[in-house]
Amino acid sequence: MIRQNGHNGRRGHNGNGNGSRYYGERPMSEVTKESLRTAPTDDPLAGLDYDTSALALTDICRSIADVVRVGAGHPRRVRVTLGAASVEVEWDEQQQTAATAREPATLDRIEDTVQGHHECAPLVGTYYVAPSPGAPPFVRPGDRVEVGQQLGIIEAMKLMNPLEATRAGRVVEVLVADGTPVEYGQPLVLVDPEEPAGGAGED
């Protein structure tokens, strides 16, 4: 999206150092600046802008997963509060063993879902999700894409430039609407990448 009024509307995406991990292409300097601004207060969360509730929730879930992993035994109940958001998790006595065993995979899935992989605009132009008006879109959420597969079109100076997938995976979301002006580096498609070599597979 073309930002109206410069810096407004950018801050929300960079809650804190962790937040930047989800927006890999958002440069670190901005995060550092935010951290500096909040440095004088004792409260590490003061000034953090958690208006993007999904991010706050993700942070909380990760914190819970960390607590569960670090603790000697499995806790029965964990509650984490961050700003206005708070999550409480309670485990069944019987399911505790299973929950512990599944935990790393759960964490991975959270990270993959939110962090994912952003396919970004390689140039300034107008983004189109379909090859022509009225045609079905190149990709929909849930579609599996291969490296090099066309995801969309960026029209610049009357030239149609294909946007191609740089990683294989499953499309989570197409982030901009058809016909939207986009700027250089703007995330356009969120892809849940496939594990490079099986990794800590769920199966």
Place this chain on the structure above:
Amino acid sequence: MPFDTILVANRGEIALRVIRTCKEMGIRTVAVHSTADKDGAHVRAADAAVQIGPGAPRKSYLSAPAVIEAALSTGAQAVHPGYGFLSEDPDFAEICADNGLVFIGPRPEVLSRLGDKAVARELMTDAGLPVLPGSPGTVDSAAEAADLAARIGFPLIIKAAAGGGGRGMTVVRQPSELLPAYRQTRATAQAVFGDNRVYLERFCDSARHIEVQVLADGHGAVLHLGERDCSVQRRHQKLIEESPGPGLHKELTAAMARAAVRGARAVGYTGAGTFEFLVHDEGFSFMEMNCRIQVEHPVTEAVFGVDLVREQIQVAAGEELRFTQDDLQPRGAAVECRVNAEDPARDFAPSPGTLEQFVPPGGPFVRVDTHGYAGWRVPSHYDSLLAKVITWAPDRDRALDRMDRALAEFRISGPGVHTTIPLLRDVLADPAFRDGKHDTSFLDTRR
């Protein structure tokens, strides 16, 4: 209101300076920026901003398609190119027109002819402006160079036809140096400007660089706004500029101003432009024309009380100039110092880094045009200009004293950050400069 939205196709202090005038005129502004400049002051100042590419200028500020797309998507009707980057690119001016955008500058064909320094030299000769002895056009063989050099005499200077900004020039003092210098300059010109054509001109060792500001509308008015002396240069890069030029006879400056107006009229120039002249023992000679706003334009604004960027915008909108030559009366003296992020200990290499402390000077009749602020990281991709300090006073001595006071006040520090402030203050204290007896060789021969 001539335009409701203008895109500023530049960065740094000049982008900010253009945005400020637009705001005063009630015009909405769009900034463009590279990834390296996303925290740039111009981005913060504009009403909207579009990231147009990565840090390398070629892929962002020099990318015509990216700039045009940004303008079209934000509803801009006009593009102000500032200086450098796309400001004198006739192709860009033409692409703007093709896309229904007003390029704030002269027409593409005028840019094209004056951008070729060899052609500009011929055009101005035809218009009756004095030029130094030199080659009639470009010199395309070593044999031709040798033949012409014998007639022009030494020292001479080999210049790239597509050159500018003080680059692509070699001074030749003896016949034996000619051919290596000729080949070297062509190679440099090819590498830097993508055009290896060069021309020859007599070189003056003790000359002064005096330029005349002109302003022309599309309705027949061609006015001048006096001269600027830009003789304090380091390797053809200006460091200190002032208006009026110290110690110049009124008849001389009047003749130069008339020549500039005649030249601008001859080529159908519109907007703000600058005629660069060399003043030497035998008078003055036309060097080249700059078809854009210049870095040092604030000294002229200070003595004439005219906002040159506002005039550029109004002329581009097709309006007539609202003053006549008689209305333009200079007052007092103004001087500008360029504060660059450069390290004098490392041969003035650019010294990018984070500005931990950045406190510009203030006080009466001090203007600071800068995009710097505390906490900003100076990117390494762009030129090293950090700030321009401009002072005005009723006379030159007091303007220089005021400048020294302002520079002493300027606090800039950060890890690895060095500036030209100590050098500038040295020059301000130099008796030769104080007396106005300096020429373009002053800095390079001084130590």
